Amino acid sequence: MAMEGSTINSEDFTVGCLLSIKTTLGEEFDGQVITFDRPSNILVLQEGSKPGPKRNIRFLKANYIKELSFLGQAEDPLDIKKCYIDLHRLQAREELAVRQAEADAERIGVGVTAEAQSIFDALSKTYVSLSLLLWCYISLLASVLCF
Structure with missing residues (x-):
């Protein structure tokens, strides 16, 4: 399911969902939603899907999303039992x-x-x-x- 920037709303950013994103600056990446802050319109994503102790976290202003594709739903990325x-x-x-x-x-x-x-x-x-x-x-x- 691909969406254009004008039709993106905050319901698209549920915690744990996997997204493929293209920004207005030309970047393309996949990430898992950690949280979305409505007042600041900032989406916090954990990039990549590789397991391991190191992860890249990206803070992205939702206004800069050009295209968005839903890739699936995963478990909560902030599961306390898996964080150390x-x-x-x-x-x-x-x-x-x-x-x-x-x-x-x-x-x-x-x-x-x-x-x-x-x-x-x-x-x-x-x-x-x-x-x-x-x-x-x-x-x-x-x-x-x-x-």
Whole structure:
């Protein structure tokens, strides 16, 4: 069952249904409906049908749907029994991202030009490598002189 963009309504987006979608931007993909938010007119889809722990989620404004084909109905994509989130791993990723953002923020100069900042960034990458190389050289030299 194919539908044109002008005849699409929110009843076409029931949770779990499998759709083939063509957008007004020329993209074509298949996905399973996770939810549809009426006030914002946003459709949330889980792309592909391959089983596995990683899935692509797409948020699509329904206005951008050019053609829609119903492929079938599947079980609820958000079945709690089949979902597993490793909270410890997620928290570790968050902490790492926060530390990285803080380190990146510390390297940004105040009141400097963009050119000066880019020079500093390039030198800081080189400096880290040179300082490690220098440390290795000094350690090697110290071990040779001690014997």
